[in-house]
Amino acid sequence: MAARDFFHSIQRIGPVQIGTTRSRRNGQTRHAAVCSNDACGWSADYATRTAAQLAARTHRCRINR
Numbered sequence: 001m002a003a004r005d006f007f008h009s010i011q012r013i014g015p016v017q018i019g020t021t022r023s024r025r026n027g028q029t030r031h032a033a034v035c036s037n038d039a040c041g042w043s044a045d046y047a048t049r050t051a052a053q054l055a056a057r058t059h060r061c062r063i064n065r
Contacts, residue, residue, distance in 0.1 A: 016056035037061050
């Protein structure tokens with residue numbers, strides 16, 4: 001069976017979405033920032049929501065047009 005990630009408190013800053021989830025391994029709360037542009041593919045995990053928001057505000061897609 002495939003692992004499921006349940007995100008809550010989803011926020012959108014520009015093309016980046018931030019979601020909060022709990023780690024299955026140790027139960028810690030993690031915050032994921034993911035760019036929703038098709039060709040970008042950027043994502044990162046952060047320990048605090050503030051760090052994820054800062055990354056979302058400063059993210060620039062490196063898509064060659």
